Amino acid sequence: MPQHDEFDRIVRLQATLQRQKIDGLLVSQPDNRRYLSGYTAPDHGIQESSGFLLIPAEGRPYLLTDSRFTLQAEAEAFHFKIELYKKGLLKLLEQLASRMGLHTLGFESDYFLHSTFLRLTHMAEKEGLALKPQSGLVEKMRLIKSEKELNLLRKSTRLNEKVFQSVYNTIEPGMTEREIALAIDLTMREMGAEGPSFDTIVAFGTNAARPHAVPTDRELQAGDLVLIDMGLIYQGYCSDMTRTFVAGKPDQTYLDRHRLVRRAQLAAINAIQAGVTGFAVDKAARQVLIDGGYGDYFGHGLGHGVGIAVHEEPRLSPSSRKQLRAGMVVTVEPGIYLPDWGGIRLENMVVVGEEGCETLNHDTTFLDL
Amino acid sequence: MPQHDEFDRIVRLQATLQRQKIDGLLVSQPDNRRYLSGYTAPDHGIQESSGFLLIPAEGRPYLLTDSRFTLQAEAEAFHFKIELYKKGLLKLLEQLASRMGLHTLGFESDYFLHSTFLRLTHMAEKEGLALKPQSGLVEKMRLIKSEKELNLLRKSTRLNEKVFQSVYNTIEPGMTEREIALAIDLTMREMGAEGPSFDTIVAFGTNAARPHAVPTDRELQAGDLVLIDMGLIYQGYCSDMTRTFVAGKPDQTYLDRHRLVRRAQLAAINAIQAGVTGFAVDKAARQVLIDGGYGDYFGHGLGHGVGIAVHEEPRLSPSSRKQLRAGMVVTVEPGIYLPDWGGIRLENMVVVGEEGCETLNHDTTFLDL
Numbered sequence: 001m002p003q004h005d006e007f008d009r010i011v012r013l014q015a016t017l018q019r020q021k022i023d024g025l026l027v028s029q030p031d032n033r034r035y036l037s038g039y040t041a042p043d044h045g046i047q048e049s050s051g052f053l054l055i056p057a058e059g060r061p062y063l064l065t066d067s068r069f070t071l072q073a074e075a076e077a078f079h080f081k082i083e084l085y086k087k088g089l090l091k092l093l094e095q096l097a098s099r100m101g102l103h104t105l106g107f108e109s110d111y112f113l114h115s116t117f118l119r120l121t122h123m124a125e126k127e128g129l130a131l132k133p134q135s136g137l138v139e140k141m142r143l144i145k146s147e148k149e150l151n152l153l154r155k156s157t158r159l160n161e162k163v164f165q166s167v168y169n170t171i172e173p174g175m176t177e178r179e180i181a182l183a184i185d186l187t188m189r190e191m192g193a194e195g196p197s198f199d200t201i202v203a204f205g206t207n208a209a210r211p212h213a214v215p216t217d218r219e220l221q222a223g224d225l226v227l228i229d230m231g232l233i234y235q236g237y238c239s240d241m242t243r244t245f246v247a248g249k250p251d252q253t254y255l256d257r258h259r260l261v262r263r264a265q266l267a268a269i270n271a272i273q274a275g276v277t278g279f280a281v282d283k284a285a286r287q288v289l290i291d292g293g294y295g296d297y298f299g300h301g302l303g304h305g306v307g308i309a310v311h312e313e314p315r316l317s318p319s320s321r322k323q324l325r326a327g328m329v330v331t332v333e334p335g336i337y338l339p340d341w342g343g344i345r346l347e348n349m350v351v352v353g354e355e356g357c358e359t360l361n362h363d364t365t366f367l368d369l
Numbered sequence: 370m371p372q373h374d375e376f377d378r379i380v381r382l383q384a385t386l387q388r389q390k391i392d393g394l395l396v397s398q399p400d401n402r403r404y405l406s407g408y409t410a411p412d413h414g415i416q417e418s419s420g421f422l423l424i425p426a427e428g429r430p431y432l433l434t435d436s437r438f439t440l441q442a443e444a445e446a447f448h449f450k451i452e453l454y455k456k457g458l459l460k461l462l463e464q465l466a467s468r469m470g471l472h473t474l475g476f477e478s479d480y481f482l483h484s485t486f487l488r489l490t491h492m493a494e495k496e497g498l499a500l501k502p503q504s505g506l507v508e509k510m511r512l513i514k515s516e517k518e519l520n521l522l523r524k525s526t527r528l529n530e531k532v533f534q535s536v537y538n539t540i541e542p543g544m545t546e547r548e549i550a551l552a553i554d555l556t557m558r559e560m561g562a563e564g565p566s567f568d569t570i571v572a573f574g575t576n577a578a579r580p581h582a583v584p585t586d587r588e589l590q591a592g593d594l595v596l597i598d599m600g601l602i603y604q605g606y607c608s609d610m611t612r613t614f615v616a617g618k619p620d621q622t623y624l625d626r627h628r629l630v631r632r633a634q635l636a637a638i639n640a641i642q643a644g645v646t647g648f649a650v651d652k653a654a655r656q657v658l659i660d661g662g663y664g665d666y667f668g669h670g671l672g673h674g675v676g677i678a679v680h681e682e683p684r685l686s687p688s689s690r691k692q693l694r695a696g697m698v699v700t701v702e703p704g705i706y707l708p709d710w711g712g713i714r715l716e717n718m719v720v721v722g723e724e725g726c727e728t729l730n731h732d733t734t735f736l737d738l
Contacts (some may be wrong), residue, residue: 044567044568045414045415046414046415046480047479047480048680067668068579068580068581071579107483109482109483109484109487110416110482110483110484111415111416111482112482112483112484113478113479113480113481113482113483114476114478114479114481114482114483114486114502115478115479115481115502115504117483117486118478118502133483133484133487135484178558182555182558186551186555189547189551190551198413199413210437211437212437311417
């Protein structure tokens with residue numbers, strides 16, 4: 001009964017809506033939409049939505065979409081009543097609000113266009129409907145992963161490791177960053193992923209000094225440092241992993257720096273468990289880098305949540321004061337970046353447990369040098 | 370002097386702002402941002418923007434972004450003053466509005482999140498700034514293409530044709546829709562495109578009866594009808610083309626239907642010139658299909674504008690009453706869709722002229738059977 005997850009989520013969301021006296025919630029954010037309904041059609045930007053959910057505080061939820069998506073919606077979101085908007089979303093919403101007797105309507109303020117809001121306001125005034133902008137209602141539910149979700153995240157990570165290993169075996173001097181990135185994207189799809197979960201990063205030498213490097217036509221030379229940051233989407237769930245290595249034999253400087261970053265990563269992983277703050281985990285890794293003399297070369301946060309979205313809550317960073325809870329999934333990705341030399345980042349994903357955590361990555365070939 | 374386009378656009382936009390008494394316009398829509406500045410960094414959804422433009426009614430325009438994009442912004446948007454937001458967009462906007470002495474601020478209502486609007490409203494009240502939601506200001510400028518833009522659209526279309534031909538030569542029974550779609554995406558990049566301009570459609574047989582089919586693992590069999598709808602981005606400009614053919618020898622039914630769709634396409638192309646409405650062009654094609662007995666099997670509009678975005682104004686459809694103007698670029702894509710048989714769609718791009726139009730596609734191999 002693999003689809004019961006979505007049903008349970010609707011029931012939990014409806015309990016929240018009842019508590020907050022929201023008669024119906026309009027869900028526009030695509031990750032939230034997929035999480036609640038199982039409907040996988042992606043948006044092409046916020047201006048080309050493939051549908052909206054309308055979740056009443058009780059009773060059967062609705063999926064509002066257009067005729068292009070009818071078949072997919074019916075097949076995937078089978079708990080939902082499918083309604084097609086022929087004359088636009090607002091017209092259909094007006095009809096449904098009236099039919100369902102809604103007095104208050106919530107909408108997702110963080111993923112709702114101002115121009116749509118203006119039209120919604122106009123309609124609401126006409127219908128005597130009170131609008132209640134919401135923020136984070138569904139995102140909060142997504143923080144804690146179910147056992148089914150954890151299994152998909154495990155599989156996504158394993159597949160990501162396999163793709164890495166497969167492409168790694170083909171890397172040789174003369175290949176460009178773009179060629180390797182393209183091979184990774186291609187291999188992901190060949191091996192059964194929906195696609196990459198973010199723009200694949202492949203950076204040689206000094207290019208790796210930029211945490212968000214974009215692949216270039218630079219050719220690999222023997223002795224170059226290589227940083228690869230890659231992730232894929234497997235049955236809706238994202239993976240995210242970074243490995244750094246040397247094409248050929250690493251020198252002592254590289255080895256020292258790599259081992260320092262790995263020690264920082266392990267320090268953080270050892271610190272992770274329910275009740276610890278994102279700040280404390282970040283600090284555990286950061287302190288190792290500071291003590292090693294590289295504190296000034298680690299300019300980003302230590303990690304972020306991963307699930308249906310590749311970047312979601314919680315954050316592990318100097319400003320994240322919230323406590324981790326069991327069932328959260330986060331990346332642990334310390335790095336050091338030296339503009340004239342290059343960068344080393346090592347990234348794993350872990351599941352927060354009541355005691356300790358579970359590392360989703362299994363291949364340690366490029367971690368323990 | 371290839372970069373002068375952007376400078377001219379700023380000057381024209383500033384004239385509009387002065388007329389409309391808008392002291393500054395905040396540009397958030399990524400295509401508009403690229404059009405005005407030359408800055409190519411893409412957004413990863415509206416929640417992960419790579420920057421905003423702030424165009425004052427006179428004087429030098431600003432590009433607001435974060436430190437990840439400094440180098441790219443400086444290199445590409447060299448007419449702009451680059452400002453980094455370290456404490457968020459709103460804080461920086463507040464400083465700039467005060468420094469520049471803005472009393473009214475326009476923003477793009479069609480690409481502006483409600484939650485950001487709430488924070489902007491808060492800031493504006495504090496600063497005594499009047500907010501003026503705008504719709505279509507820059508989009509209207511983008512309707513008419515410059516000679517430089519037309520050349521890029523010509524090149525984009527030619528490259529798209531080359532990619533099609535290259536992949537077509539490799540198609541053989543046993544290949545899946547997904548494999549062909551993947552080969553197209555890969556070949557685009559290998560041949561110098563930035564990537565596909567939309568999700569490539571490859572559909573065999575009855576799958577082609579859905580206008581927005583998503584590639585599946587269905588294997589090609591000799592005699593199958595094949596519909597390919599593909600487009601790429603070349604130096605920022607999109608192409609969009611559909612071809613339908615049969616793997617092997619087409620039967621008489623196929624030939625009759627294909628020729629009917631081609632006649633509908635040519636009727637529309639012959640009707641296109643400045644002053645004609647989108648409705649009239651759609652009707653020219655639609656009437657051919659109606660007369661041929663297939664009027665009920667053409668369920669979508671005839672075409673759409675193409676430029677920096679693959680779907681933009683104007684539309685050619687039964688509801689588009691606006692007149693075409695010289696320099697607009699539109700697709701002409703009639704189709705017929707029969708659920709138990711398949712679909713045929715033929716799509717070219719044309720430039721509207723004062724008299725007649727110019728077809729950007731040159732390869733007619735799969736058009737005139």
